[in-house]
Amino acid sequence: MIEAENVHYSYPSKVEALKGVSLTIKDGEFVAIMGQNGAGKSTFVKHFNGLLKPSFGTVKVDGVETIKSSVATLARNVGFVFQNPDHQLFSETVEDEIGFALKNFGFEAKAIEDRITWALNLLSLTQYRKTSPFLLSGGERKRVALASVLAWDPKMLVLDEPTIGQDYEQKEKLRQFIMQLQTQGKTVVAVTHDVEFVAECNPRVVLMKEGRIVADGEGQQILTDPAILELSSIVLPQIAQVFAKLSALGLPKDIIDIQEAKTVLLKTKGKQ
Amino acid sequence: MALIEIKNLTYTYPGVSKPSIHDVSIKIEKGEFVLITGPSGCGKTTLCRCFNGLVPHFYQGEIKGEITVAGINTLDHHTYEMAKHVGLVFQNPENQLFALSIEKDVAFGLENVGVSREEMRKKVDWALHQTGIYDIRERSPHEISGGQQQRVAIASVLAMEPDIIVLDEPTSFLDPLSAEKIFDVIYKLNKEQGITVVLVEHRLDLTAKYTNHLIVMDQGAVRLEGDPRDVLSNEETRLIGVGIPKATLLYQMLKKEDYSLGNKTPLGSEELADQILETLK
Numbered sequence: 001m002i003e004a005e006n007v008h009y010s011y012p013s014k015v016e017a018l019k020g021v022s023l024t025i026k027d028g029e030f031v032a033i034m035g036q037n038g039a040g041k042s043t044f045v046k047h048f049n050g051l052l053k054p055s056f057g058t059v060k061v062d063g064v065e066t067i068k069s070s071v072a073t074l075a076r077n078v079g080f081v082f083q084n085p086d087h088q089l090f091s092e093t094v095e096d097e098i099g100f101a102l103k104n105f106g107f108e109a110k111a112i113e114d115r116i117t118w119a120l121n122l123l124s125l126t127q128y129r130k131t132s133p134f135l136l137s138g139g140e141r142k143r144v145a146l147a148s149v150l151a152w153d154p155k156m157l158v159l160d161e162p163t164i165g166q167d168y169e170q171k172e173k174l175r176q177f178i179m180q181l182q183t184q185g186k187t188v189v190a191v192t193h194d195v196e197f198v199a200e201c202n203p204r205v206v207l208m209k210e211g212r213i214v215a216d217g218e219g220q221q222i223l224t225d226p227a228i229l230e231l232s233s234i235v236l237p238q239i240a241q242v243f244a245k246l247s248a249l250g251l252p253k254d255i256i257d258i259q260e261a262k263t264v265l266l267k268t269k270g271k272q
Numbered sequence: 273m274a275l276i277e278i279k280n281l282t283y284t285y286p287g288v289s290k291p292s293i294h295d296v297s298i299k300i301e302k303g304e305f306v307l308i309t310g311p312s313g314c315g316k317t318t319l320c321r322c323f324n325g326l327v328p329h330f331y332q333g334e335i336k337g338e339i340t341v342a343g344i345n346t347l348d349h350h351t352y353e354m355a356k357h358v359g360l361v362f363q364n365p366e367n368q369l370f371a372l373s374i375e376k377d378v379a380f381g382l383e384n385v386g387v388s389r390e391e392m393r394k395k396v397d398w399a400l401h402q403t404g405i406y407d408i409r410e411r412s413p414h415e416i417s418g419g420q421q422q423r424v425a426i427a428s429v430l431a432m433e434p435d436i437i438v439l440d441e442p443t444s445f446l447d448p449l450s451a452e453k454i455f456d457v458i459y460k461l462n463k464e465q466g467i468t469v470v471l472v473e474h475r476l477d478l479t480a481k482y483t484n485h486l487i488v489m490d491q492g493a494v495r496l497e498g499d500p501r502d503v504l505s506n507e508e509t510r511l512i513g514v515g516i517p518k519a520t521l522l523y524q525m526l527k528k529e530d531y532s533l534g535n536k537t538p539l540g541s542e543e544l545a546d547q548i549l550e551t552l553k
Contacts, residue, residue, distance in 0.1 A: 036447040036449070036450070037417050037418045037419055037445075037447050037450060038418075083445075084364075135287075137313040137317065138312075138317075138363060138441075139313065140312060140313055164445065165312065165444060167312045167474050167515070168513055168514060168515030169311060169513035170312060171515070193446070193447045196477050196518065232447075233447040233449035233450060234447065234449065235448040235449055235452060237477075237518070238517060238518035238519050238540070238541050239519075239541075241542075241545075242541045245541065245542065245549075246548060246549065248549075249549075258518055258522055258525070261522055262522065262525050262529070265522075265526060265531065266526070266531060
């Protein structure tokens with residue numbers, strides 16, 4: 001469980017990135033944190049594994065205040081995947097990259113081998129096992145970064161913009177994988193501005209603006225509220241856009257799912 | 273003659289055995305808004321690097337085939353000679369901004385090709401206005417938002433008045449509203465200035481509505497190409513793993529159920545909503 005209470009954070013440049021953020025994320029929840037560039041999303045989630053410590057207020061992970069713990073200890077439970085994979089990759093081969101944290105956490109050689117193989121397979125990277133991460137495409141490097149964190153199987157996962165540079169199929173795989181993690185009771189926090197991805201996953205959505213939380217609720221409810229979204233520089237998902245434009249017909253507006261959209265429209269008289 | 277003509281291009285990066293581009297032939301006409309999409313690692317970025325000669329002059333490697341851009345054979349001409357014709361905007365604007373002020377960044381390319389001071393002033397101001405960053409021209413490119421940086425990168429390319437602008441996922445780091453504004457700027461340049469645009473994107477939900485020439489790549493080859501409405505209606509496009517815009521997909525699903533809609537495959541929510549309203553009138 002993550003409990004943030006009245007978190008303030010100022011960068012050394014004195015820019016106040018967080019201005020009193022309170023949020024509780026329960027075990028097993030899937031939360032998407034959305035909002036415009038510079039809203040403080042990344043700054044906020046960096047508090048979950050202790051990379052940043054609040055200037056004021058508290059962040060507790062499983063009841064322990066992060067200022068009383070180290071990043072190394074927190075990381076075992078909270079895996080963090082950065083927005084830009086180049087900030088995190090450094091090994092000579094993809095395999096070494098994935099094995100690095102496992103070695104540090106003291107896994108046995110056989111377990112390391114098995115977990116590397118599992119993670120490579122999961123993220124369609126098996127063919128690049130011996131390749132340098134720096135020879136891979138942007139989207140592939142992003143997956144290596146994700147694989148290297150998933151490999152140690154943390155209880156909570158923080159993903160900063162996991163879908164950047166990913167094609168549709170990889171996004172769909174990521175979605176299914178997150179759903180699978182949910183069934184295992186794992187917590188997933190994703191910072192993202194990929195509205196279509198969020199619409200397909202339909203998680204709890206937290207909207208941030210200028211260092212504060214401005215909305216918190218079910219995905220379907222928030223992603224179909226144009227006024228709230230505009231406040232955070234988010235656009236409606238495409239299905240919701242269609243229904244917003246059909247408002248004169250008196251159809252429900254809170255639709256983000258394509259199957260539901262089809263069902264609703266087939267009931268209109270367009271069916272011959 | 274087409275503005276960009278690539279014939280039987282095969283290219284392999286140094287130290288790699290498999291070609292990244294395999295027997296690609298495409299033609300791009302002046303004034304087109306081309307969208308290149310395809311699964312991650314399919315060769316889109318590599319193809320963009322061919323348009324201004326970064327491949328093969330900077331990246332080296334082995335190349336076969338012909339590339340002609342604005343009548344110039346890029347294999348025989350250096351990247352700096354191509355800069356007047358082709359402007360490249362990268363995925364991450366941080367990688368291309370470096371000057372102390374935005375206007376200096378925008379002027380850099382012109383300084384290199386020896387344009388007179390008055391003319392430079394004119395062109396830089398024009399590019400700053402086109403991208404909506406004239407008012408912040410004296411600020412440092414490193415203290416502005418990602419969206420503004422993206423605009424600076426586009427302005428720097430625009431100031432050179434290239435025939436072609438190539439943009440490789442230019443908004444992937446931006447929030448959706450900022451991304452939409454950037455695409456609107458690019459679309460306006462294409463419509464009003466007649467600049468040929470080549471855009472690489474995965475997110476067709478955001479971009480399909482702008483294009484009139486869609487290219488789908490897979491494993492280094494061009495698999496489908498043409499009118500975006502035809503390409504997006506083709507089952508193969510979906511099978512390759514291209515994310516069909518949800519409005520297009522919903523149209524196809526409704527059509528399958530004999531819901532009466534027009535025959536024009538919609539590229540965005542507006543077109544689909546209009547068709548539904550039309551049928552329910």
